[in-house]
Amino acid sequence: MTTTLITGANKGIGHETARRLVAAGHTVYVGARDAERGRRAAERLGARFVLLGVTDDATVEAAAKTVEADGGLDVLINNAGIETRGEGNSVPTAETVTADQMRNTFETNVFGVIRVTHAFLPLLRRSAAPVVVNVSSGLASLTHLSDPEHPAHFYPGIAYPTSKTAVNMITVQFAKAFPDMRINAVEPGFTKTDLNGNTGTQTVEQAAEIIVRMAQVAPDGPTGGFFDAGGPLPW
Numbered sequence: 500m501t502t503t504l505i506t507g508a509n510k511g512i513g514h515e516t517a518r519r520l521v522a523a524g525h526t527v528y529v530g531a532r533d534a535e536r537g538r539r540a541a542e543r544l545g546a547r548f549v550l551l552g553v554t555d556d557a558t559v560e561a562a563a564k565t566v567e568a569d570g571g572l573d574v575l576i577n578n579a580g581i582e583t584r585g586e587g588n589s590v591p592t593a594e595t596v597t598a599d600q601m602r603n604t605f606e607t608n609v610f611g612v613i614r615v616t617h618a619f620l621p622l623l624r625r626s627a628a629p630v631v632v633n634v635s636s637g638l639a640s641l642t643h644l645s646d647p648e649h650p651a652h653f654y655p656g657i658a659y660p661t662s663k664t665a666v667n668m669i670t671v672q673f674a675k676a677f678p679d680m681r682i683n684a685v686e687p688g689f690t691k692t693d694l695n696g697n698t699g700t701q702t703v704e705q706a707a708e709i710i711v712r713m714a715q716v717a718p719d720g721p722t723g724g725f726f727d728a729g730g731p732l733p734w
Contacts, residue, residue, distance in 0.1 A: 501628075502572050503714060504528040504562075506553055506615055507579030509540040512634070512687055512710070515703040516576060517544050519711045525574070528566060532558070553579045553611030563618040572622040574630040574714050577612045577666075582659040590656035601658050608662035612669055623680060632713045633670050635684040635725065639663035642733035667725055667734060674723030681716045685709045686727040 503520050507513045509531035517527045521544050529544065531537025532552030541548035547569075551562040566572050583591055583600050591600050612633060623629040637643060638660035643651040654660065670684040687706035709728045725732045 500524065500526055501574060502526045502528070502566070502570065503574035503576065504530055504549070504551075504566060504572055504619065505576040505578050506530040506551060506611070508546075508576075509533065509536040512703050512706045513576075513578040514540055514544070515707040516578065516710045516714070517546055519707055520574075520714060521545050523711070523715065525714075528562075530562065530579070551615070553577075553615055554606050556614065559614050559618045563622065566619070567622055571625055572619055573626040573628060574632070575616065575619050575623060576632045576634070576710060576714055577615060578634045578710070579607060579611060580634060580662075581607045582656075590654075591658055592655045593657055596657040601661070604658040604662045605665070608659070609665045609669070612666055616669075616673065624677075628718045629677075629680040630714060630716055631673065631680060631682040632710055633666050633682070633684045634710060635666045635670070635686055636660065636663040637686040637688070637727065637732065639667050639684075639686075640725075640733055670725070671723050678722070681713075681718065681720055681722045683713050683716070683722060684725045685713050686725070686732055688727065 503525045505513050505517050508517045508529040517529055521527050527546040528549045529537055529541040529546045530549055530551035534550050537548045549562045549565055550558050552558045583604055637651055638654055643649040646652055667684050670682055674682040687709060688701050709726055
């Protein structure tokens with residue numbers, strides 16, 4: 500049986516991804532920094548709860564020990580993420596963004612991915628078919644944001660897309676370093692969740708599609724790529 504850990508899985512896209520993978524027969528760990536919410540989510544889903552805050556070394560290390568003691572890990576989904584929002588659900592722009600806002604965003608979206616992946620890497624390397632899915636964003640695409648003909652071009656924020664572009668680079672470099680793993684970045688789409696003040700235009704069910712698909716990628720499937728539900732995306 501495939502064992503999967505999803506960070507930030509007590510709500511939103513992570514919760515729906517967990518639901519789908521439990522239905523597909525995976526043993527799923529719901530990683531959450533809030534113990535009460537995480538346990539409730541795991542109970543609803545028929546999953547296992549593990550306390551894990553991606554910015555907290557102690558909880559990440561303890562989670563890795565728990566999963567190891569239970570038998571190991573095959574799939575890691577780095578889903579947890581934040582987007583700084585201000586008054587009126589605004590995002591920090593080039594004129595207003597501060598170093599502290601950038602640092603705070605990177606702590607979860609970038610350093611969190613590294614912290615969790617590093618901790619679980621020994622377990623993944625023992626798996627017969629290890630997979631890592633890094634939840635990125637279409638806003639990470641330099642090609643799209645620099646193209647005035649593309650809708651993403653008009654997103655004014657700095658911190659969030661920069662952090663997700665870094666996630667894409669992490670994906671590429673880890674995929675090269677570990678060719679026996681399938682390591683990919685995915686764009687779930689502009690989804691109605693707490694991350695964007697529930698302004699998204701699609702459902703969590705639609706968003707989870709590409710994450711679930713890439714979580715089940717075959718050992719001879721793609722690695723080091725960037726995908727949405729329609730296929731490969733430009734960097």
